[in-house]
Each structure stands twice: as structure tokens, then as C-alpha cells.
Amino acid sequence: MKNRNNGSRIFMTELMFSIFFFIIVSAICVQCFAGSFAKSKEAKEITQAVNLASNAAEAYLTNDNYEGFTDYYDSNWNPSSDENGAYKVTSLVIEPDGNKKCQTMHVVISTIEDEEIYSLEVEKALK
Numbered sequence: 001m002k003n004r005n006n007g008s009r010i011f012m013t014e015l016m017f018s019i020f021f022f023i024i025v026s027a028i029c030v031q032c033f034a035g036s037f038a039k040s041k042e043a044k045e046i047t048q049a050v051n052l053a054s055n056a057a058e059a060y061l062t063n064d065n066y067e068g069f070t071d072y073y074d075s076n077w078n079p080s081s082d083e084n085g086a087y088k089v090t091s092l093v094i095e096p097d098g099n100k101k102c103q104t105m106h107v108v109i110s111t112i113e114d115e116e117i118y119s120l121e122v123e124k125a126l127k
Contacts (some may be wrong), residue, residue, distance in 0.1 A: 004042060017085050037083055038118050044088075045080075045087075045117050046117065046118060048077045048087075048109075048110055049087075049109035049117045049118035050118055051107055051109070052073075052089050052107075052109055053089075053107045053118055053120040054120070055080065055121070056089065056091050056105075056107045056120075057105070057107065057120055057122045060091070060093070060105045060122055061122065064127075066093060066105070067093060068090070068091045068092045068093045068105070069089075069090075070088060070089065070090045070091075071088065071089045072084075072085035072087070072088050072089075072112075073085050073086065073087040073089070074086055075087075083112070085111075085112060086111065086112055087109065087110070087112065087117070088109075088110060088111075088112060089107065089108075090107070090108045090110070091106070091107045092105065092106045092107075092108075093105050094106070096126065101126055102121070102123040102124060102125055102126065103123070103124050103125075103126055103127060104121060104123050104124075105121070105122045105123075105124070106121050107117065107119065107120045107121075107122070
């Protein structure tokens with residue numbers, strides 16, 4: 001009997017390489033999408049933190065009787081009445097000491113576990 005080579009081995013080898021290549025490319029694409037999702041979440045956190053800090057700074061600069069505060073926000077950045085939120089905004093006013101004529105306010109936006117997202121320091125000249 002003659003042994004015929006009909007090309008099925010070559011076809012199967014080519015098909016296996018194609019499937020292997022598709023699996024590798026798919027894994028790379030999934031990693032890229034997962035990384036972009038994480039970056040998007042970080043960018044959203046930073047944007048919201050900057051907005052809240054600048055709002056607090058504007059309120060501090062326009063109000064002579066400004067006092068520090070701590071506010072809590074849920075995971076969607078909606079104000080939360082309790083300490084069970086996902087984020088917190090803390091504002092602290094520091095009175096000048098000695099020769100300084102400027103009052104300072106520190107705003108820190110952090111997660112509820114105290115991982116800092118953004119902080120801002122503002123100085124205001126006293127009258």
C-alpha cells in the first residue's frame with residue numbers, strides 16, 4: 001500500500017498555530033482593556049477630588065468665619081451622612097503663629113481607609 005499525504009497534517013498544524021496566535025492576541029487585548037478601566041477609575045477619582053478641593057478652597061477664601069469640616073461621600077461621589085462612605089474630605093484651618101500674617105487651610109481628599117487621593121493647601125492674608 002502506498003502512503004498518501006493529502007495535506008491534512010499541514011492544515012491541522014496551521015490551524016493550531018492560528019488558534020494559538022488568536023489566544024495570545026486575545027489575552028493581550030483583555031489586559032489592555034482591564035488596564036484602561038483601572039486608569040479610567042483613577043482619573044474619575046482625581047477629577048472629583050480636585051473639584052471638591054477647589055470648591056472648599058473657594059468657600060474658604062470667600063468666607064471670613066470659615067471652620068474646618070469632614071464630609072463623607074459614597075462610591076458614586078454623592079454626599080453621605082455617615083462614616084460608611086467610600087471617600088472623605090477633610091478641611092483643617094491653621095491659625096498663623098508668630099510673625100506670619102497668613103491663615104492656612106489644608107484640604108485632603110482620601111478614601112475611607114485614609115489613602116490620600118488629592119490634597120490642597122491654601123493661604124489667605126488676614127485683615
